[in-house]
Amino acid sequence: xxxxxxxxxxxxxxxxxxxxxxxxxxxxxxxxxxxxxxxxxxxxxxxxxxxxxxxxxxxxxxxxxxxxxxxxxxxxxxxxxxxxxxxxxxxxxxxxxxxxxxxxxxxxxxxxxxxxxxxxxxxxxxxxxxxxxxxxxxxxxxxxxxxxxxxxxxxxxxxxxxxxxxxxxxxxxxxxxxxxxxxxxxxxxxxxxxxxxxxxxxxxxxxxxxxxxxxxxxxxxxxxxxxxxxxxxxxxxxxxxxxxxxxxxxxxxxxxxxxxxxxxxxxxxxxxxxxxxxxxxxxxxxxxxxxxxxxxxxxxxxxxxxxxxxxxxxxxxxxxxxxxxxxxxxxxxxxxxxxxxxxxxxxxxxxxxxxxxxxxxxxxxxxxxxxxxxxxxxxxxxxxxxxxxxxxxxxxxxxxxxxxxxxxxxxxxx
Amino acid sequence: xxxxxxxxxxxxxxxxxxxxxxxxxxxxxxxxxxxxxxxxxxxxxxxxxxxxxxxxxxxxxxxxxxxxxxxxxxxxxxxxxxxxxxxxxxxxxxxxxxxxxxxxxxxxxxxxxxxxxxxxxxxxxxxxxxxxxxxxxxxxxxxxxxxxxxxxxxxxxxxxxxxxxxxxxxxxxxxxxxxxxxxxxxxxxxxxxxxxxxxxxxxxxxxxxxxxxxxxxxxxxxxxxxxxxxxxxxxxxxxxxxxxxxxxxxxxxxxxxxxxxxxxxxxxxxxxxxxxxxxxxxxxxxxxxxxxxxxxxxxxxxxxxxxxxxxxxxxxxxxxxxxxxxxxxxxxxxxxxxxxxxxxxxxxxxxxxxxxxxxxxxxxxxxxxxxxxxxxxxxxxxxxxxxxxxxxxxxxxxxxxxxxxxxxxxxxxxxxxxxxxxxxxxxxxxxxxxxxxxxxxxxx
Numbered sequence: 001x002x003x004x005x006x007x008x009x010x011x012x013x014x015x016x017x018x019x020x021x022x023x024x025x026x027x028x029x030x031x032x033x034x035x036x037x038x039x040x041x042x043x044x045x046x047x048x049x050x051x052x053x054x055x056x057x058x059x060x061x062x063x064x065x066x067x068x069x070x071x072x073x074x075x076x077x078x079x080x081x082x083x084x085x086x087x088x089x090x091x092x093x094x095x096x097x098x099x100x101x102x103x104x105x106x107x108x109x110x111x112x113x114x115x116x117x118x119x120x121x122x123x124x125x126x127x128x129x130x131x132x133x134x135x136x137x138x139x140x141x142x143x144x145x146x147x148x149x150x151x152x153x154x155x156x157x158x159x160x161x162x163x164x165x166x167x168x169x170x171x172x173x174x175x176x177x178x179x180x181x182x183x184x185x186x187x188x189x190x191x192x193x194x195x196x197x198x199x200x201x202x203x204x205x206x207x208x209x210x211x212x213x214x215x216x217x218x219x220x221x222x223x224x225x226x227x228x229x230x231x232x233x234x235x236x237x238x239x240x241x242x243x244x245x246x247x248x249x250x251x252x253x254x255x256x257x258x259x260x261x262x263x264x265x266x267x268x269x270x271x272x273x274x275x276x277x278x279x280x281x282x283x284x285x286x287x288x289x290x291x292x293x294x295x296x297x298x299x300x301x302x303x304x305x306x307x308x309x310x311x312x313x314x315x316x317x318x319x320x321x322x323x324x325x326x327x328x329x330x331x332x333x334x335x336x337x338x339x340x341x342x343x344x345x346x347x348x349x350x351x352x353x354x355x356x357x358x359x360x361x362x363x364x365x366x367x368x369x370x371x372x373x374x375x376x377x378x379x380x381x382x383x384x385x386x387x388x389x390x391x392x393x394x395x396x397x398x399x400x401x402x403x404x405x406x407x408x409x410x411x412x413x414x
Numbered sequence: 415x416x417x418x419x420x421x422x423x424x425x426x427x428x429x430x431x432x433x434x435x436x437x438x439x440x441x442x443x444x445x446x447x448x449x450x451x452x453x454x455x456x457x458x459x460x461x462x463x464x465x466x467x468x469x470x471x472x473x474x475x476x477x478x479x480x481x482x483x484x485x486x487x488x489x490x491x492x493x494x495x496x497x498x499x500x501x502x503x504x505x506x507x508x509x510x511x512x513x514x515x516x517x518x519x520x521x522x523x524x525x526x527x528x529x530x531x532x533x534x535x536x537x538x539x540x541x542x543x544x545x546x547x548x549x550x551x552x553x554x555x556x557x558x559x560x561x562x563x564x565x566x567x568x569x570x571x572x573x574x575x576x577x578x579x580x581x582x583x584x585x586x587x588x589x590x591x592x593x594x595x596x597x598x599x600x601x602x603x604x605x606x607x608x609x610x611x612x613x614x615x616x617x618x619x620x621x622x623x624x625x626x627x628x629x630x631x632x633x634x635x636x637x638x639x640x641x642x643x644x645x646x647x648x649x650x651x652x653x654x655x656x657x658x659x660x661x662x663x664x665x666x667x668x669x670x671x672x673x674x675x676x677x678x679x680x681x682x683x684x685x686x687x688x689x690x691x692x693x694x695x696x697x698x699x700x701x702x703x704x705x706x707x708x709x710x711x712x713x714x715x716x717x718x719x720x721x722x723x724x725x726x727x728x729x730x731x732x733x734x735x736x737x738x739x740x741x742x743x744x745x746x747x748x749x750x751x752x753x754x755x756x757x758x759x760x761x762x763x764x765x766x767x768x769x770x771x772x773x774x775x776x777x778x779x780x781x782x783x784x785x786x787x788x789x790x791x792x793x794x795x796x797x798x799x800x801x802x803x804x805x806x807x808x809x810x811x812x813x814x815x816x817x818x819x820x821x822x823x824x825x826x827x828x829x830x831x832x833x834x835x836x837x838x839x840x841x842x843x844x845x846x847x848x849x850x851x852x853x854x855x856x857x858x
Contacts, residue, residue, distance in 0.1 A: 045835040084838055233838035234845050241830040242848035251831055299849040307840055 007034075008383065009066070010375025011059070011077040012188060013171055015044045015214025015237055016330060018058045019369065020066040022074070023376035031380050033364055033373065035070025037062040046233040047082035047188075047215040049170040056174050063178070076181035078379040080371050081128065081171055082188040082215050084233030085164040088226075090133070091116050095154045104137065104146045108154055116158045126165040128187050133157040133225035142223070159226045161187050184382055189217030189229055191374030194381075195354040196326055197221060204323035207312065208352075209341070210371060211331035213237045218308060222320035230311060234304045236331035239297050246296045247288055253277060257293060264301050264336040266294040301337065305344045324348035328370040434518040434622070436614060437461045439534045440498070442524020442553055444473045446614075449607040450522075451475050455618050461512060463537065465501050465529045479512070481505050481533060495566055498532020506540060513544035518621060518631075520614055521548060521578070523570075526555035526563040531570035538578040547631055548578040549617065551610055554585045579631065580638040582613060582645045582733065613647045616731035620686045620717070627698075629686050629717025636715070637682040637735050645735040646676050657689075657728040658697035662704025665732055676736070677709035683734035686717040690724040701730055709734065 006025040012018065022035035039061035043054030063074050093116025097108055117130045135143045137151035146154060172182050192210040205222040213236040220228040239262070244254035261275055271291035279285045312318050324347040327338065332351055341349045353365040354373040364373060436458055438447030444462040451460045451474060462475040470478050481501040502509065513519055519541035523530035534550065541548040552574055554567050575581050586606055593602050620629055638645060648671045650664035671677060685705055687698055698718050706714060712734060721729075829837075832846035839845070843852060 045832065046838065048835075050835065084836075232840075232845075237831060238846065241832060241846075242850060245828060245830050245848050246850055295855065296848070296850050299853060299855055303845075303849045303853075307845075 007070070007072050007074070008376050008379035009063075009074050009077045010080065010191070010372050010379060011063070011175065012080040012191075012371045012375060013044060013049065013055060013059065013174070014041055014082075014188075014212055014371070015047055015235065016212070017041050017368070018055070018062045019372040020059075020062045020074070020077070021369065021372035021376050022066050022070040022072060023373075023380065024070070025380065025383075031376065033376065035066045035068075035072065036364070036369070036372070037064065037066030037069065039065070045214060046084060046235070046237070047212070047217075047231065048085070048167050049174060052170065052174055052177075055171075056177055059174060060178055063180070074180065076183045077175060078375045078382070079171060079175055079182045079185045080188040080191050080375050081163060081168055081185050082212070082217055082231055083163065083167055084215065084231055085167050086128070086161065086187060086217075086229075086231045087163070088159055088161045088229030090157060090159050090227075091119055093117070093156050093158065095156075097152050097154060102150050102152055104149050104151055104154055106147060109135070109147065109156075112154045112156045113158065116156050117160075119160055121162055124164050124166065125162045126168050127160060127162050128168070128185060129159070129161040129190065131159045131161070131226045133159055133227070134223070144224075157225075159229065161190070161229050163187075183379065186375060186378045187217070187219075187229060188212075188371045188374075189219040189231065190226070191372075191378050192217065192328055192370040193219045193221065193226075193374065194377045195370045195374035196328055196352045198355075199224075201323045201326070205320040206323040206326055207317075207321055208326045208328065209308065209332075211235060211327060211329040211337075212371075213330060216304060216308060216329075218312075220312065220315075220317045220320070222317065227320060228312070228315050228317050232304065232308055232311075234300075234307075235329075236334075238304075239300050239331070239334075242296050242300050243293060247293065249277070249286070249288075257288065258297065258334075261290055261293060262297050262334055263294050264334050264340040265298055266291050270294055297334070298340075301334070301340060302344070305341055309344050318345075321345075321347060324350065326350050326352045328352050328354075328367045330368045332367045433457070433516045434520065434618060435459045435461060435512070435516050436520045436522065437463055437512075437537060438473075438475070439463045439521060439523040439537060440527055440530030441466065441469050442527070443522045443530055443534070444469060444475070445603065445607050446522045446524075446551070446553075446610045447475050448473050449604075449611040450614055453611055453615060455615060457622075458618065463509075463529075463533065465498065465533075479505075479509070481529070493528045493563075495528055495532035495570060498527075498529040499536060500532070501529070502533035502536035506536065509537060510540045510544060513541045513546050516544075516546050519546045519548050520551065520617065522551040522553075522610060522614065523574075524553045524555070525570040525574075526559060526567035531566050535570065535573040535577050538574060542577065542579070548580075549631075549634075550574045550578045550581045551614060551617075552581055552583045553606065553610060554583065554587070556586045556590065580635050582617070582638060582647065584610065584613070584645070584647070588646075609647075612649050613733075616647065616649050616686070616733070619688060619729070620684075620731060620733075623688060623719040623721060626720060627716055627718040629684060629715065633684055633715045633717070634733070636713075637684045637733055645733060646671055647734075648732045649730070651727060651729045653727045655726075657726070658700040661701055661728055661730050665704070665730060666708060671734075677705070677712065677734060679736045680709045680712040680734040681736055683709055683712040683714045683732060684717070685714060686719070686731045686733075688719045688721045688724060688729040690726055690728075691720055691722060692726065693718070693720065693728065697728065701728075705732060 008023045008025070010021045010023070018039050018041045020037040021033060023031050024034045025031055039058045041055070041058050043049060043051030043058065049055050067074055093112050093114070095108055095112035095115055097104060099105070113132060119127070121127060134141065134157055135146045136155045137143055137146050137149055138153050143149070168185065172185065175182050189208065189210050193208040196208055197206055202221040203224045207218055207220045210217040214233065215235050216232045218230050219226060240251055240255045240258055243258055244251045247254065257277070271289065273290040274287045275290060277286045277288060309318070325341055325345050327341055327349060331337070338349050338351055351367070352370070353367055354370045434457065436447055436450055438444040438461070441464065444464055447460050447462050459477065460475045461477045461479060462470060462473045463479045463481060464470045465481045467480055470480055521534055521537050521541070523534035525531050538548040538550055552571055554571070555563050557564070571581065571583060589602060589606055593605055617634070620634065621631060648665045648668040650661055650668070652660040652664060677683070683705060685702060687701055689697065698716070702714065702716050829846045837844045837846050
């Protein structure tokens with residue numbers, strides 16, 4: 001088998017599907033997607049691993065499919081994580097320039113970030129990302145790179161994403177049990193944003209809603225930096241579950257109905273429309289009212305988006321979103337969901353598909369793959385940065401070993 | 415029916431001092447009356463009613479009534495509520511005379527046994543039939559007294575709630591945590607009796623004093639209504655210049671309210687404040703605030719009255735209620751029309767004593783929160799329902815009472831796929847529950 005060190009594998013352990021994406025850097029350093037593997041996920045609830053054995057089986061399937069397609073052997077992955085336990089907040093670090101000439105050096109910039117990262121997380125919490133937003137020099141805000149500038153007081157804003165240690169470890173252990181390395185973990189929402197947003201959108205201010213099966217991951221970009229991140233543990237699964245309870249049918253059947261007949265808003269005359277389902281053996285076929293189905297979906301989806309809008313409003317970031325909302329993820333396929341988000345957020349909404357990567361594009365232009373592809377991008381950025389660091393500081397190997405629990409990522413992510 | 419009755423009686427109460435008689439039914443009831451009689455309430459007459467001649471003999475109450483003396487020969491009801499009921503029904507003509515010309519009948523009974531459980535509802539009914547307000551003080555047995563006794567007690571309590579205007583229900587089990595373990599049995603029961611006597615005294619003051627901010631029986635009724643409410647009670651008296659500061663502390667110190675802990679989930683609270691002529695608004699406010707601080711969810715009704723005898727004293731009575739965690743089948747409310755119309759001893763007045771109630775286990779399936787549409791009835795069935803019932807008078811009354819006692823069932827709705835996962839809670843709402851259920855959406 002062909003093996004290349006240049007391969008970057010993103011692994012997303014999602015609630016409905018597990019997806020492994022293999023990316024390869026070509027000679028010019030451009031990223032191509034060369035393989036993709038998928039399997040149905042059965043051991044994950046609301047983005048968190050609940051059954052290690054099942055997840056292990058599903059991951060193995062997805063990875064081997066990706067290996068076959070890309071003709072490579074997967075050794076290590078960039079693992080995407082999600083779940084209601086993941087949270088984000090902003091922090092600020094301060095550093096006084098002591099050198100005689102008052103010129104800010106790279107060392108000062110490292111120090112100030114270190115200060116900002118000194119956060120009191122509880123013992124159960126693990127820091128996933130600490131993302132630099134902007135520097136400020138002597139009170140002047142919004143400086144992207146102060147290297148070489150003059151000043152006495154250097155400050156930096158960072159955005160911290162953290163999650164519960166045990167839940168994160170579960171996901172990592174599944175991958176480790178398969179004799180795979182986890183190079184780094186990344187928050188799924190951030191990965192999606194990497195795959196979906198253009199430079200302009202980040203500068204103008206956008207919120208990405210990755211509406212998955214188990215969770216809605218959201219990331220707010222403003223002025224080119226991550227402003228807020230969060231997870232709401234409600235997703236497409238909840239819609240199916242509501243339908244299963246409301247229409248009194250098995251979950252699988254409800255899921256199918258959701259895909260074939262679902263919509264975010266009931267249409268005209270839906271109350272009179274009915275669909276017949278083949279009954280289980282021994283029982284007569286069932287008739288389901290389309291209007292009722294859509295009403296149940298409507299209530300759930302509307303509530304979910306309202307909660308997210310409220311949370312963004314509480315954080316005070318709604319006014320930054322000049323480029324509107326970008327929705328992605330499997331559940332963004334629900335018909336008329338765009339209208340609903342537009343109505344609730346009162347701003348333009350784009351249904352996005354991952355872009356600007358070479359490779360099997362027609363297969364990849366699906367909202368479900370935004371996280372997987374984003375993880376590959378995240379990996380490529382990490383590599384580029386590490387490679388650089390490796391040359392400069394010579395701790396590439398150490399990085400690789402400690403990479404997982406350090407969870408460092410920096411400007412390159414933003 | 416109760417409401418009309420109440421209005422009339424309120425006027426009567428307003429006109430002058432209400433005439434009140436306190437009845438103790440059964441062994442426990444007689445003991446309570448005994449202790450009350452020793453306190454001595456002005457303008458109140460005490461009666462002891464029992465089937466057991468010996469127990470009645472020992473009671474120091476001037477008026478004694480032996481039930482069914484010829485049938486039972488004064489041997490008691492032997493823990494059988496049916497016998498207690500039958501004994502009271504048999505002598506109902508004589509018993510009824512006891513209620514003539516009075517405004518309020520306080521009936522105290524220990525539930526779970528024979529006479530108290532069986533006869534107290536009959537007395538309450540007779541009191542109401544004679545135009546008096548029937549207020550019951552019921553004591554539930556200790557847990558160690560056995561499941562059957564508990565079940566009898568719960569059943570008796572429900573019968574009482576159906577026929578009386580208000581039931582203050584106190585759990586003896588609560589005493590276990592209050593008294594220390596070396597206390598003798600006699601002393602424990604003394605505590606229980608004293609506690610109930612205090613309660614009756616509080617009610618007496620509440621109803622007899624004409625307040626500046628008035629509290630009447632209607633307010634008491636609001637606090638006590640509901641099939642499953644557990645009431646609790648605190649009483650305190652202070653003197654001196656710091657009386658308002660002290661009173662809140664004293665009220666909450668009472669072990670019967672678990673140092674104020676019980677107030678936390680109180681739904682209704684009735685605060686009756688009585689003070690000397692010097693009582694200020696600030697003092698009233700302080701007192702109420704101290705209750706409000708511990709009972710944030712309660713609907714608090716405040717009454718204040720001036721009592722010249724109190725000079726520099728301040729007396730506060732708090733009666734509060736909360737929904738208790740009773741067995742699931744007690745939560746069930748009649749919901750379908752059919753069930754409402756069924757002349758079942760459970761939901762209608764106890765025209766006959768239904769022994770089936772005793773064997774009724776907690777088999778009632780919890781009802782779905784979203785009500786199914788009523789069953790379609792044929793013409794014949796509709797006519798059948800429209801026919802006047804055999805016990806139309808009693809049914810009419812009990813039906814109206816039912817409308818007061820409706821409450822939302824508390825059963826848990828299935829979460830399907832998310833049953834066993836950690837719930838997603840957002841501002842106190844469990845998002846795993848289907849939205850349409852939480853929002854109460856009804857579909858055609």
